[in-house]
Amino acid sequence: MAAAYKLTYFNSTALGEAIRFILSYGKIEFEDNRLAYDDNWPSVKPTLPLPYGQLPILEHDGKIAYQSLAICRYAAKQAKLVGSNxxxxxxxxxxxxxxxxxxxxxxxxxxxxxxxxxxxxxxxxxxxxxxxxxxxxxxxxxxxxxxxxxxxxxxxxxxxxxxxxxxxxxxxxxxxxxxxxxxxxxxxxxxxxxxxxxxxxxxxxxx
Amino acid sequence: MAAAYKLTYFNSTALGEAIRFILSYGKIEFEDNRLAYDDNWPSVKPTLPLPYGQLPILEHDGKIAYQSLAICRYAAKQAKLVGSNxxxxxxxxxxxxxxxxxxxxxxxxxxxxxxxxxxxxxxxxxxxxxxxxxxxxxxxxxxxxxxxxxxxxxxxxxxxxxxxxxxxxxxxxxxxxxxxxxxxxxxxxxxxxxxxxxxxxxxxxxx
Known part of the structure; x- marks a missing residue:
């Protein structure tokens, strides 16, 4: 069965790594879809479902989320890395x-x-x-x-x-x-x- | 009685206004502490409890919060302007x-x-x-x-x-x-x- 979450980002740490860390911490399975930032990127980019042209995106249940910090906060709630009020x-x-x-x-x-x-x-x-x-x-x-x-x-x-x-x-x-x-x-x-x-x-x- | 919340920002809209909007929407009383950004500001600034040297700050219950978007999100939870999951x-x-x-x-x-x-x-x-x-x-x-x-x-x-x-x-x-x-x-x-x-x-x- 496919993982419930698919994270798409470049093959680097930068803005995608926190989401990988938080999901890993929570033992939440995710597909770690890593793209090459190379000569092909300009032709790959238009094929991706990017709401504001930026990575990372997180796909879940047919929905697409964007903005790395917002995704981190969501993932942190699932991983129980948030506060109690x-x-x-x-x-x-x-x-x-x-x-x-x-x-x-x-x-x-x-x-x-x-x-x-x-x-x-x-x-x-x-x-x-x-x-x-x-x-x-x-x-x-x-x-x-x-x-x-x-x-x-x-x-x-x-x-x-x-x-x-x-x-x-x-x-x-x-x-x-x-x-x-x-x-x-x-x-x-x-x-x-x-x-x-x-x-x-x-x-x-x-x- | 003093309001439960005290918002300190410059006398302008910019990064403070969203917090004023959200608290107002929620009918949450707050002291709207507006500072002049003028020649006196460099001497006023060191007297303020600014965790990272920046405004706005929100004071509540003896605690101080900073970062405008984080404060907005907190205020929005109190004002019921958030989602249901x-x-x-x-x-x-x-x-x-x-x-x-x-x-x-x-x-x-x-x-x-x-x-x-x-x-x-x-x-x-x-x-x-x-x-x-x-x-x-x-x-x-x-x-x-x-x-x-x-x-x-x-x-x-x-x-x-x-x-x-x-x-x-x-x-x-x-x-x-x-x-x-x-x-x-x-x-x-x-x-x-x-x-x-x-x-x-x-x-x-x-x-």
């Missing part, structure tokens, strides 16, 4: 959105095409933005018993760890260097049996 | 995130400081991005009985309408021109008695 879910959502803000800021540097502008963006990112977020994250993790929210494992932790390879790739350095709280979350999440099993079998990709 | 909430979340994507793309043009780069960004935004999103939105609204999701009013509709003044300001034109579906949502939301009452009393601001 509305305010707790707000705390998790805010943490995930803040991690995503940092991801976008790093992306604005990494994907800048003009080498001169990219050079101008380097110092503000590495000397200001990154230390600002890391200091705030470390304080938040200290307050939350070694996690991003609620003093326990939530999908915000899986979201961060799943993005780390991609963030490190874009930065050209280890984001968690000198950040024991973030390193601790990475170690704890990677040691979860379901995540470890997924990591052992996932295709090796550059980012 | 996880997949329905995913559909609303995806619509809101897509509206937010467009808001960010418009902001990347509007806030560009280099006049030459801004000019370069103009045509892709007005000739490609905007028509792309509007066409997709119109189809989605047609499929959803005149709303963004679920064929009925949800917080995605209030989110869009609350942002419209700000988006029009950044674009320098009416985003909904030639988009009957979006205009219809705007009319329906503004005609809701609680929203109308809020609009009648809100301070007049430039954006």
């Amino acid at each position: 509305d305010w707790e879910d707000l705390e998790i959502d805010a943490a995930a959105d803040t991690i995503n803000d940092l991801r976008m800021k790093i992306g604005q540097y990494h994907y800048e095409k003009d080498p001169k502008v990219k050079e101008q963006k380097k110092s503000p990112l590495f000397e200001e933005t990154l230390p600002f977020y890391i200091e705030k994250f470390e304080k938040q993790i200290e307050k939350n018993n070694g996690y991003f929210a609620l003093g326990k494992l939530t999908w915000a932790d899986l979201y961060f760890v799943s993005l780390l390879k991609y963030l490190n790739y874009m930065l050209g350095k280890e984001l968690t260097d000198g950040a024991p709280g973030l390193r601790g979350i990475n170690e704890k999440v990677c040691a979860l049996p379901q995540i470890k099993a997924y990591l052992d079998k996932r295709p090796q990709t550059r980012c | 996880d997949w329905e909430d995913l559909e609303i979340d995806a619509a809101a995130d897509t509206i937010n994507d467009l808001r960010m793309k418009i902001g990347q043009y509007h806030y560009e400081k280099d006049p030459k780069v801004k000019e370069q960004k103009k045509s892709p935004l007005f000739e490609e991005t905007l028509p792309f999103y509007i066409e997709k939105f119109e189809k989605q609204i047609e499929k959803n009985n005149g709303y963004f999701a679920l064929g009925k009013l949800t917080w995605a509709d209030l989110y869009f309408v609350s942002l419209l003044k700000y988006l029009n300001y950044m674009l320098g034109k009416e985003l909904t021109d030639g988009a009957p579906g979006l205009r219809g949502i705007n009319e329906k939301v503004c005609a809701l008695p609680q929203i109308k009452a809020y609009l009648d009393k809100r301070p007049q601001t430039r954006c």
